[in-house]
Amino acid sequence: MVFPCKNSFEEYFYGFSPPVWGGTLPIHATMKFSSIMPAWLLQRIYLSLIILLAGISMHLLVKTESSAPKYFAGILYAVNPFVYVRFLAGHWFILLAYSIMPFAVKSFIDLLEDGKRRNILKSLFLTTLVGAINSHILVLLSLLYVVLAAFKLYHVKSEVGAVKRLLASLSILVVLYLLLNLYWLLPLLTADATLIHQISEADMYLFATKTSAFNAVFTIASMYGFWRGGYLYPQDFIPHWYLFFLFILFLAVHGFISNCRSKTLSLPVRSFAVVAVIAVVLGSGVYGPFHSFFELLFNNIFFFRGLRDSHKFAALLAFSYSYLGALGVYEFEKIARSASITDSYRKIGALAVVLLALITPFLYSFTIFNGFWGQMNTTDYPDDWYQVNELLNRDDEDFNVLFLPWHAYMDFKWIPNTQKRVVNPASGFFEKPVIQGWNMESGGIYSQSTNPAQRYVESLLYNRSNITSFGEKMVILDVKYVLLTKEVDYDEYFFLFNQTDLELIKETENFYVFKNNHTVSRFYRSPTPVTLESWREPDFVESLTPISYKENSPVKFDVRGESGFIVFVPPNLDSRYWEFEGTPSHLDGFYAVYPAGEGSIYYTRFNICLIGYLLSLLTLIGILGTLNHWI
Numbered sequence: 001m002v003f004p005c006k007n008s009f010e011e012y013f014y015g016f017s018p019p020v021w022g023g024t025l026p027i028h029a030t031m032k033f034s035s036i037m038p039a040w041l042l043q044r045i046y047l048s049l050i051i052l053l054a055g056i057s058m059h060l061l062v063k064t065e066s067s068a069p070k071y072f073a074g075i076l077y078a079v080n081p082f083v084y085v086r087f088l089a090g091h092w093f094i095l096l097a098y099s100i101m102p103f104a105v106k107s108f109i110d111l112l113e114d115g116k117r118r119n120i121l122k123s124l125f126l127t128t129l130v131g132a133i134n135s136h137i138l139v140l141l142s143l144l145y146v147v148l149a150a151f152k153l154y155h156v157k158s159e160v161g162a163v164k165r166l167l168a169s170l171s172i173l174v175v176l177y178l179l180l181n182l183y184w185l186l187p188l189l190t191a192d193a194t195l196i197h198q199i200s201e202a203d204m205y206l207f208a209t210k211t212s213a214f215n216a217v218f219t220i221a222s223m224y225g226f227w228r229g230g231y232l233y234p235q236d237f238i239p240h241w242y243l244f245f246l247f248i249l250f251l252a253v254h255g256f257i258s259n260c261r262s263k264t265l266s267l268p269v270r271s272f273a274v275v276a277v278i279a280v281v282l283g284s285g286v287y288g289p290f291h292s293f294f295e296l297l298f299n300n301i302f303f304f305r306g307l308r309d310s311h312k313f314a315a316l317l318a319f320s321y322s323y324l325g326a327l328g329v330y331e332f333e334k335i336a337r338s339a340s341i342t343d344s345y346r347k348i349g350a351l352a353v354v355l356l357a358l359i360t361p362f363l364y365s366f367t368i369f370n371g372f373w374g375q376m377n378t379t380d381y382p383d384d385w386y387q388v389n390e391l392l393n394r395d396d397e398d399f400n401v402l403f404l405p406w407h408a409y410m411d412f413k414w415i416p417n418t419q420k421r422v423v424n425p426a427s428g429f430f431e432k433p434v435i436q437g438w439n440m441e442s443g444g445i446y447s448q449s450t451n452p453a454q455r456y457v458e459s460l461l462y463n464r465s466n467i468t469s470f471g472e473k474m475v476i477l478d479v480k481y482v483l484l485t486k487e488v489d490y491d492e493y494f495f496l497f498n499q500t501d502l503e504l505i506k507e508t509e510n511f512y513v514f515k516n517n518h519t520v521s522r523f524y525r526s527p528t529p530v531t532l533e534s535w536r537e538p539d540f541v542e543s544l545t546p547i548s549y550k551e552n553s554p555v556k557f558d559v560r561g562e563s564g565f566i567v568f569v570p571p572n573l574d575s576r577y578w579e580f581e582g583t584p585s586h587l588d589g590f591y592a593v594y595p596a597g598e599g600s601i602y603y604t605r606f607n608i609c610l611i612g613y614l615l616s617l618l619t620l621i622g623i624l625g626t627l628n629h630w631i
Helices: 008-013 025-035 039-061 068-078 081-089 092-113 117-133 135-155 160-180 182-189 201-206 216-221 242-259 266-283 291-300 302-307 310-338 344-364 366-374 383-393 452-462 470-477 490-498 605-625
Strands: 400-404 409-411 421-423 479-485 502-507 511-516 523-526 549-553 556-560 565-568 578-580 592-595 598-603
Touching: 008 025, 025 039, 025 117, 039 068, 039 081, 039 092, 039 310, 068 310, 068 344, 081 092, 081 310, 081 366, 092 117, 092 135, 092 160, 092 266, 092 310, 117 135, 117 160, 135 160, 135 266, 135 302, 135 310, 160 182, 160 605, 182 605, 201 291, 216 242, 216 266, 216 310, 242 266, 242 310, 242 344, 266 291, 266 310, 291 302, 302 310, 310 344, 344 366, 383 511, 400 470, 400 490, 452 470, 470 479, 470 511, 479 490, 556 565, 565 578, 578 592, 598 605
Parallel strands: 400 479
Antiparallel strands: 409 421, 479 511, 502 511, 523 565, 549 556, 556 598, 565 592, 578 598
């Protein structure tokens, strides 16, 4: 878990990052709290909330007269293989949204039972909150909603009035949700490409459920199967670990059979059972018996590609097992209460089942304790990371920093875990803008980034043995400093020492810091027309002259070029949507080119974001303004 992601809010707010489903801007905005409170405290608040909210939300979802079944539900939902491995993988956005999903489901069930405006608002805000944290859980939550609504409509199909009222309530919910979430829907629907466009068939196999027990179906059914290996699981210590799962499954099946015809519980019971079956079918992925169906959905339903990690469906299984298993526990508790004094064996046996049920989640996922069995530790960045950050901050100019080695995921020796690989934290740590690799390098996939600057740097690194003026090649990226951290294959980047225009200005335990001897700027004047291949010309950099400019905001710059052409290095290193006095760039690449003149360069994509923010804000104000009337 790399924390905090302090620069992520600006990327989403200004529309520099490809738009995502669910709109995670609000959760990224909370990273700003790290400037007014210790980051470690904010981090621990989030991690604690995951476990706490997961237990409380499922506890409240279960409606039984006694508390033991509720505690079983809360414990299992908070402590299970899905939560365990996602913690280790650092997927805390997923887990935080997962932890509040039962709250949202409860509000939706209340809406189905009673379409009062109050219930509509609860469902609206909780569903929006889930999406504002993680889009994957939002999709899974939507599946729960669809199944619940389908069963409810089937139950009341003979009552025309009830059907109309239900459809009216659902329609209001959908319309309000769309209006309230235009802040991310509008940028998403108007985008040329999204993150999902980067997903290919190779992802489907790379992130498929990894069979770890018997077959893919049993693996996902037992809530295991995370695609990445190297973690310790209870099965590594207990030979017959699956018996605990079979007991959980028995409780869930028993709870379903005993309550599927209940007048008060049949709706959630039947719905969650169907959802569990769907989760097993889809969660088994391309290596399971339903691979053809999974591939059909992957290739033909656009948003389904976002669920390339088929193990995510284990979240729905944890949800269903927790709820249905709690009802199974309740059935045994009723036996214990109703058994006569003379029928002591029956009473003791039922109580033993209840007690075993409360203990089983802890036994089934016991490696979640003791610091995740020694696999998870906390650490701060080494001192020289802070030293290098201070060095960069002392330079007041507007420039970019190139961070090497060029990997999106790296092993860092100073991380005190057995698995030391994390997402490259450079851009989230250094306060100056950092250009770093977003190349996945896994399962035959090298990179899925569509940013043109990524391809430019990669082409240079591919030919690095033939380059002696790397600093010159960095001018067009506004790169003034190159940081080489002493990790993984850093010796493959020693070509930097042979460059005639790079100066080693600092060496620490973890860093080599190089300074570009060329003058760099965000704006240049070129006397001749510029193309995407101009950087290959030997005299191109010498022909560029830095020109003065004023930054009004990250999306607007004032500049004056008296003759020739203006060459602009955008903050997002992508010339699309940047216009100079209404004129788009002559080319699409990591730098923009305009005829010389005086005026403002503006990122027009931000207008779409602003409209979305405004419409969502007006919707929220309208709802809050009529809140008393709605309630």
